[in-house]
Amino acid sequence: MGKALSRRNLLKTLGLITGGILTMPLHGFAETNLRLHIPDPKKYPAPIKPVTAITLGAGNRGTVYGNYALQYPEHLKIVGVADPIVIRKERYSEKHGIPVENRFVTWEDVFNRPKFADAVIISTPDNLHFGPCMKALSMGYDILLEKPIAPTEKECRKILALAKKTNRIVAVCHVLRYSPYFIKLRELIQKGTIGELISIQHFEPIQHIHMSHSYVRGNWHNSKETTPIILAKSCHDLDILRWLVGDSCERISAFGDLKWFKKENMPVGATSRCIDGCAIEKECPYSALKIYYRDRQRTHVFDLPTEEDKQGEAILDRLKTTNYGRCVYQMDNDQPDHYTTNLQFSNGVTAAFSMEAFTSYEGRRTRIMGSHGDIVGDMSQFTYTNFLTGEKTEWQQNSDAHGGGDWNLVSDWIQAVSQQNSGLLSSSIDASVESHIIGFTAEKSRLKGTTEKVIL
Incomplete structure (x- = not known):
């Protein structure tokens, strides 16, 4: 019989109220000594002084991480932006009170100054991770690095x-490791609650508009760039x-292709831009006019004016001048719209993603x-079924798109930087490079049509 937990009892179960170790009855299986916790900014004492940081890239992700400083100014202070x-x-600077002399156009401009944070x-953007990361490391900065680490395996390595050589703190934003959902799943596996782990099936539904927005029209539409x-x-x-x-992971076999968003599937009567009398x-679910103008979805990429009466005109202008207004069947995109990866691990476990x-x-x-x-x-709930008793136990939680991990x-990165202890990180550069190599190997398998060994 299912067991529904109230919100408060759920928080206690997951350790969100006490900040304690995640615990659960083991149903007869051996418990490991692995300590797991959910980082909670309220449980950490503030550093002697706030960690100071410069944000390179004030878009969506830079704003998400920077907003932490607004909520916890005694922990983090943003002192520069590029x-x-x-x-x-300007919006980012005003929000964080960044002086004019610390507002830069490019990341190169930041490093023309002596170290000041x-x-x-x-x-x-992804193709601008390697340069600033290498320069920051060489100048002695610690780093919070948005994923992916870099566009190529060579650059990741x-x-x-350099992080090892300079002994700097580098946290990669694999935020799912900090999601209570995945932390709890890993705990149950580690404790032996389900017995011996045999296999995992994992599915990421991108969602059709998200795909057209980010990987057909958007910044990631061309894998080579x-x-x-x-x-x-x-x-x-993969991480x-x-x-x-x-x-x-020892071996990978991957399949996938670009099947739909290409010229041969373009409907008769389509124009190069949705706004050009198409x-x-x-009738098109991918109409830029529908998505951005009529439904006002994903318009954060347009950097719209604050005044609502000016936003419609600004959107129409962007649809005339940017890739977001172009027909999804007439882009120079090459990203697969379906992708299946099979993985075999050293311990015999298999995974299908x-x-x-x-x-x-x-x-x-x-x-x-x-x-x-x-x-x-x-991501918002899961059900555990005990094979011996047939009992089902259910968990539910409220979460954001990354399950509360951002x-x-x-929070853990600030502690690692203030204490100069990379051991406080779950998503350290060491751990993150391995999962990136898995991804590069999967792409090699897909393109070559072969099963590939993972070489770490």
Whole structure:
């Protein structure tokens, strides 16, 4: 019989109120000594002085991480920003009270100055991670680095090597490791609650509009100019699979292609831009006019004016002048819209990961199969079934898109920087490079049509 937990009891179960160790009856299986916790910014004492940081890239992710400083100013202070888009830079500067002399156009401008903060937050586009990261390390900055680490395996390995050489703190934003959902799943696996872990099925539904927005029209539409979609969208997921399994991945076989968003599927009457009198615009689920103008979805990329009466005109202007207004069938995109990866780990566990564009919903789905029980979840809840008794136990939680992990990551990073102890991080550069190599190997397998060994 199912067991529903109240919100307060759930928080107690997950350790969110006490900040304690996650615990659960073991149903007869051996418990390991692994200590797991959910980082909570309120439980940490403030550092002697706030960690000071410069944000490189004041877009969505830079804003998410920077907002932590507004909530916990005794822990983090943003003292500089670089962004070539004036409205982003100025809004960010005003929010954080950044002096004019610390507002920069490019990341290079920041490093033309002597070191003036403890750390940098790198939330630039994917193809602009390697340069600022290497420069920041060479100048002695600690780093919070948005994923993916870099567009190529060679660059990822170079960043790791320099981080080791300079002994700097580098946290990679694999925020799912800090989500209470995945922390609890890993705890159950580690404790043996489901017996011996046998296999995992993991599914990321991108959602059809998200796909068209980010990977057909958006910044990540061309893998050669940015990063393959398996890294750009799903290095989170490969990292989580590695983390849950607890052993190295040995072999990968991947399949996938770009099937729909290409010229041969363009409907008759379509124009190069949705705003140019397209004959089928009203019938197209990917219409830029529908998504951005009529429904006002994902308009944060347009850096709209604050005044609502001016926003419609600004959106129409962006649809005339940017890729976001172009027909999805006439872009120079090459990212696969369906991608399946099979992984075999050193301990014999297998995992199947599927990333799909054509869904009406978002939110990762997970199925974990063990010798004595299984778990089925969807980021907001999961159900554990005990094979011996048939009893089902259900958990539910409220969470953001990353399951509450964004600020939990920042909280641990601040502690690591203030104490100069990388051991406080779950998503350290060491751990993160391995899952990136898994992603690069998956892409090699997909392109070559071969099963590939993972070489760490």
